[in-house]
Amino acid sequence: MAKTKKTEIPPVPRIESLLAYMAVGVIGFSILIIGVLLVAYATGVKTLPTLLPLLPFIGLPIGMLLIIALVIVGVIRRSKEANKNQ
Numbered sequence: 001m002a003k004t005k006k007t008e009i010p011p012v013p014r015i016e017s018l019l020a021y022m023a024v025g026v027i028g029f030s031i032l033i034i035g036v037l038l039v040a041y042a043t044g045v046k047t048l049p050t051l052l053p054l055l056p057f058i059g060l061p062i063g064m065l066l067i068i069a070l071v072i073v074g075v076i077r078r079s080k081e082a083n084k085n086q
Helices: 014-043 052-085
Strands: none
Touching: 014 052
8 A cells, every 4th residue: 555645734834823713703793783784773763882883893803804815914924834945
C-alpha cells in the first residue's frame, strides 16, 4: 500500500476566531433588533425604549469594522506564512 501524505491544517489563531465571533455576534444582534422593530411597528406598539431603534445604526458599522480587521489580520498572517515558507 502506498503511504498517503497527511496535510496538516494549521490552527486558526485566537485573534481571528475572536474577531469572527465578535463580528457575527454584533451583526446578528443588530439584525435581530431590526426584526424586533419591524414586528413592533407592524403590531402598532406605541412606546419603545429610546435606544432600541439606534442600536442597528451603531452595531452594523462596528460589525463592518470587525470584518475589515479580520481581513487585515488574515492577510498579515498569510503573508508571514508565505515569507516563512520561502
